[in-house]
């Protein structure tokens with residue numbers, strides 16, 4: 079029988095994710111304050127605290143789900159520890175870190191496809207990080223040593239690691255329903271992140 083999963087005319091998972099999230103990316107990018115003339119170190123620190131409040135529970139849920147398809151190198155792609163180091167560099171201590179607000183409304187990670195959709199968003203964000211890293215160095219003199227390591231998390235390896243991630247995505251066989259499930263999760267990750275940042279009053 080003809081299987082949709084092997085239909086060469088069907089859009090790939092990556093294409094489906096791109097078309098499904100492109101507008102949400104543009105919307106969020108516009109509201110992030112990295113290029114605002116009013117951004118100062120205090121706002122940057124509050125922004126990173128809010129990032130932590132999303133990434134920490136999000137990565138805990140992802141890695142705790144046991145649903146990430148084989149082949150994803152979670153240990154080397156985890157981002158929360160780098161955010162923690164940045165926040166220490168920006169003046170937080172164990173106590174102030176522990177009591178930071180954390181997002182409780184996370185996307186449903188109930189299928190491998192949903193995990194992939196969310197990982198696509200978190201991995202893709204490392205690409206924009208390269209632009210933001212340069213901007214923060216110029217404007218606030220923040221670099222990898224004093225609070226900006228998260229934005230440059232993969233450093234010179236950013237392009238190669240994105241390519242490796244795309245190769246991994248392409249290797250996971252997903253039928254049309256699962257691809258749709260992945261897009262729903264990717265969209266909820268974008269919108270959940272935006273709503274969370276909004277609630278923390280760090281957006282424009």
Ligand code: HEM
Pocket residue numbers: 096103106107108110112198199200201202203204205206207209210271
């Ligand atoms: C002001 C903030 C941001 C800027 C300037 C920015 C910029 C970029 C740039 C330049 C790319 C690479 C496009 C390409 O090479 O074709 C990219 C890709 C991407 N970004 Fe952002 N970004 C920002 C924030 C974010 C955030 C907060 C997220 C998610 C949490 C995100 C998720 C993604 C994803 C998933 C991709 C991959 C798109 C693809 O090629 O499939 N970005 N971004």
